[in-house]
Amino acid sequence: MTYVNAVFQGIILGGFYALLACGLSLIFGVMRIINLAHGSLAVLGAFITWWIVDKTSLSPFLVLIPSLIVMFGVGWALQRGLLERSLRAGILIPLLTTFGLAIVIDNVLLGVFSPDVRSLGGQAGAVTTTSWKVSQQFSISALGILILAVAVAVLGGLSLFLRRTTLGRAMRATAQDSDTAELVGIDSRGVYARAAGIAVATAALAGVFLAIRAVVEPSAGPTQLIFAFEAVVIGGFGSLWGTLVGGLILGVAQTLGAQINPQYANLAGHLVFLAVIAVRSGGILAAREGTA
Amino acid sequence: MADKIDRILADQISRRDLLKRAGIAGGLLAVPGVLAACGSSTTTTTGGSATTAGGTATTAGSAPAGETIKIGFVSPRTGPASGFGEPDPYVIDLAKKALANGLDIGGKKYNVEIIDKDGQSNPAMGAQVAQELINSDKVDLILTTSTPETINPVSDAAEAAGVPHICTVCPWEAWYFGRGAKPDQPSPFKFGFIFAFGVEQFHQTYVSSWPQIPTNKKIGVMWPNDADGNAIRAALGPLLAKDGYTIVDPGAYENGTNDYSAQISKFKSENCEMFNTFPIPPDFTTFWRQAAQQGFKPKIVQLAKTGLFPSQIEALGDLGNNLAGAAYWAPIFPYKSTLTGVTSKELGDGYEKASGKQWNQQLGPSLSLFDVGIEALKASGNPKDKAAVAAAMAKMKVETPLGILEWGKFPVSPNVVPTTLVNGQWVKGTGKWPFDWVCVDNVEDPNIPTSAKLQPYA
Numbered sequence: 001m002t003y004v005n006a007v008f009q010g011i012i013l014g015g016f017y018a019l020l021a022c023g024l025s026l027i028f029g030v031m032r033i034i035n036l037a038h039g040s041l042a043v044l045g046a047f048i049t050w051w052i053v054d055k056t057s058l059s060p061f062l063v064l065i066p067s068l069i070v071m072f073g074v075g076w077a078l079q080r081g082l083l084e085r086s087l088r089a090g091i092l093i094p095l096l097t098t099f100g101l102a103i104v105i106d107n108v109l110l111g112v113f114s115p116d117v118r119s120l121g122g123q124a125g126a127v128t129t130t131s132w133k134v135s136q137q138f139s140i141s142a143l144g145i146l147i148l149a150v151a152v153a154v155l156g157g158l159s160l161f162l163r164r165t166t167l168g169r170a171m172r173a174t175a176q177d178s179d180t181a182e183l184v185g186i187d188s189r190g191v192y193a194r195a196a197g198i199a200v201a202t203a204a205l206a207g208v209f210l211a212i213r214a215v216v217e218p219s220a221g222p223t224q225l226i227f228a229f230e231a232v233v234i235g236g237f238g239s240l241w242g243t244l245v246g247g248l249i250l251g252v253a254q255t256l257g258a259q260i261n262p263q264y265a266n267l268a269g270h271l272v273f274l275a276v277i278a279v280r281s282g283g284i285l286a287a288r289e290g291t292a
Numbered sequence: 293m294a295d296k297i298d299r300i301l302a303d304q305i306s307r308r309d310l311l312k313r314a315g316i317a318g319g320l321l322a323v324p325g326v327l328a329a330c331g332s333s334t335t336t337t338t339g340g341s342a343t344t345a346g347g348t349a350t351t352a353g354s355a356p357a358g359e360t361i362k363i364g365f366v367s368p369r370t371g372p373a374s375g376f377g378e379p380d381p382y383v384i385d386l387a388k389k390a391l392a393n394g395l396d397i398g399g400k401k402y403n404v405e406i407i408d409k410d411g412q413s414n415p416a417m418g419a420q421v422a423q424e425l426i427n428s429d430k431v432d433l434i435l436t437t438s439t440p441e442t443i444n445p446v447s448d449a450a451e452a453a454g455v456p457h458i459c460t461v462c463p464w465e466a467w468y469f470g471r472g473a474k475p476d477q478p479s480p481f482k483f484g485f486i487f488a489f490g491v492e493q494f495h496q497t498y499v500s501s502w503p504q505i506p507t508n509k510k511i512g513v514m515w516p517n518d519a520d521g522n523a524i525r526a527a528l529g530p531l532l533a534k535d536g537y538t539i540v541d542p543g544a545y546e547n548g549t550n551d552y553s554a555q556i557s558k559f560k561s562e563n564c565e566m567f568n569t570f571p572i573p574p575d576f577t578t579f580w581r582q583a584a585q586q587g588f589k590p591k592i593v594q595l596a597k598t599g600l601f602p603s604q605i606e607a608l609g610d611l612g613n614n615l616a617g618a619a620y621w622a623p624i625f626p627y628k629s630t631l632t633g634v635t636s637k638e639l640g641d642g643y644e645k646a647s648g649k650q651w652n653q654q655l656g657p658s659l660s661l662f663d664v665g666i667e668a669l670k671a672s673g674n675p676k677d678k679a680a681v682a683a684a685m686a687k688m689k690v691e692t693p694l695g696i697l698e699w700g701k702f703p704v705s706p707n708v709v710p711t712t713l714v715n716g717q718w719v720k721g722t723g724k725w726p727f728d729w730v731c732v733d734n735v736e737d738p739n740i741p742t743s744a745k746l747q748p749y750a
Contacts, residue, residue, distance in 0.1 A: 002557055009553035115374030117573050121581060122609020131585040137557045141585035214578035215607045219372055223548050258554040262545035263517055
């Protein structure tokens with residue numbers, strides 16, 4: 001039963017990783033930028049939400065609506081103002097830009113909000129402590145289920161969006177070949193900006209859930225970025241369902257590792273990540289590369 | 293259908309391409325210090341003009357060289373340990389006000405300049421700012437505080453350069469033994485001094501206060517795989533076992549772990565009625581929420597390293613009520629600062645008024661650094677003579693907000709003064725703050741008043 005519990009908690013944790021990785025995966029898929037500021041943007045979203053909650057005493061779940069809109073705007077402006085320019089200069093410049101952006105966001109947060117840790121767990125209400133006890137060693141937490149459900153909904157929703165909507169098709173077309181897409185009348189600049197907006201909004205969503213399940217502080221971004229990054233790579237680049245699978249694999253690897261010895265939790269995740277990279281010339285991933 | 297989208301996105305990007313970029317990304321992640329190193333320091337000169345020096349009328353600008361004493365101050369203001377450094381600007385302001393008229397030492401008047409540096413919670417940066425203080429600013433004294441990551445590299449640089457330095461807020465063992473001193477040998481350090489709690493202080497106040505609540509004496513522990521966690525596992529564990537406590541240790545975990553179900557299920561199956569941890573603050577919040585979800589509710593929850601600051605408890609919401617945490621300073625300490633004349637109570641109240649935030653434990657030791665440092669400079673007779681300052685430090689006795697500190701009495705090392713820890717508990721606030729810290733034990737210093745008994749967590 002202990003291992004059943006470990007696997008289950010791993011799936012829950014994986015849901016969080018997948019949610020965190022979603023925007024990273026999208027921005028890479030559409031614009032081919034590795035957004036090193038992703039973790040910091042998530043934390044920024046959490047701080048904005050915290051600030052509104054602190055001022056209004058509303059539920060964080062309600063405040064998510066305005067703060068996601070704000071963060072969509074932040075992503076949009078970021079693409080138009082910063083990434084678009086840097087994209088013209090080759091692959092290294094956007095990477096440096098987002099790296100610098102991460103430092104700027106971390107330090108602005110530090111300056112504005114002080115180094116204190118903040119949490120939305122208290123304000124989120126009973127959902128953070130509610131759980132259903134299956135047996136002495138196995139309980140299901142309401143918050144974990146909620147995060148997993150949100151992750152599946154967001155990743156599934158984005159998939160549907162890319163497949164079914166005009167904008168989604170435009171995004172796929174732009175991702176494939178932006179010049180040709182422009183020839184058929186797609187405004188690729190606008191498409192990129194909206195994709196960045198969506199990606200940053202999902203980052204903020206993950207940041208808010210981080211603040212609900214744990215805490216955020218101004219330097220929390222980079223720590224979480226590594227897990228999001230691993231989830232994307234394990235699952236397969238640019239693939240949204242792959243990101244969900246990657247997050248789940250990473251989460252389960254960590255909880256099973258911890259079951260053997262708590263010291264192996266993060267290590268087990270990293271080993272799975274390395275193993276996936278090592279076997280990339282074989283299996284499904286190689287088939288994909290062949291079609292590229 | 294989903295596969296199709298996957299492929300459309302995936303086809304575009306070869307795996308090799310991604311890894312190539314990831315490699316660059318990894319390289320960048322490894323060098324945050326390079327860009328961050330542009331961080332600045334602030335320098336302020338306080339002090340009277342040099343008019344009295346030598347009896348001749350001169351202006352401050354034309355004071356002869358050697359008339360200004362330079363004191364470097366290093367604490368973590370940014371990075372993961374920045375919470376520790378947060379009240380330091382307030383304390384430095386207090387010290388500057390007290391030093392505004394300069395210092396009279398050996399019949400000479402000196403200006404005092406305080407050079408404030410950020411160690412960025414990072415040993416490499418700590419070493420770098422210490423080198424700047426020593427080589428560029430040519431400081432006469434270095435004061436440094438908060439965590440081995442900051443004070444150890446600063447001390448190493450200062451010791452090598454022969455600059456007197458005073459440290460605090462780090463288990464003294466981590467500073468003394470952690471930098472190569474051996475238990476049965478003379479101290480290798482001539483210029484470095486520390487006043488701080490050690491493992492024995494944790495042990496004393498823990499075993500004195502825990503029996504206030506009857507338990508089965510089984511302690512679940514979460515001691516991480518870092519300098520503090522491993523030191524506590526090696527030193528505190530055996531002491532508690534000797535006192536009849538059973539330690540249930542699932543093993544060291546890595547900082548930044550996101551799931552603790554393995555540990556929680558072990559504590560539950562072993563029926564641990566007590567819990568002790570030395571984690572970084574974000575990890576504890578994650579653990580404690582998961583413990584609540586999975587039904588682990590010990591009677592005594594003893595925190596260290598996290599739970600030092602009110603914001604960390606507030607972040608827990610209702611789960612923060614009745615967590616126990618020892619303090620190295622609180623406004624109830626019946627001592628005052630020699631340099632500023634400020635009592636502990638005034639220090640806490642003054643900070644709350646100036647910052648609009650609740651008092652925290654860092655105020656006491658930071659102000660104490662200035663008390664000790666300035667007294668040593670005075671006692672040396674010549675603050676520019678580094679050997680004389682260090683010699684004066686070795687037999688220093690001075691009242692600080694932490695208590696009366698006296699070097700040369702501690703048998704293990706002449707460099708160390710162990711300071712008091714008092715166990716306390718966070719309870720629902722009765723005044724303007726969400727949580728109040730109340731003192732429940734004073735075994736190490738009966739002058740500090742207790743105001744409550746330890747209450748069971750659950």
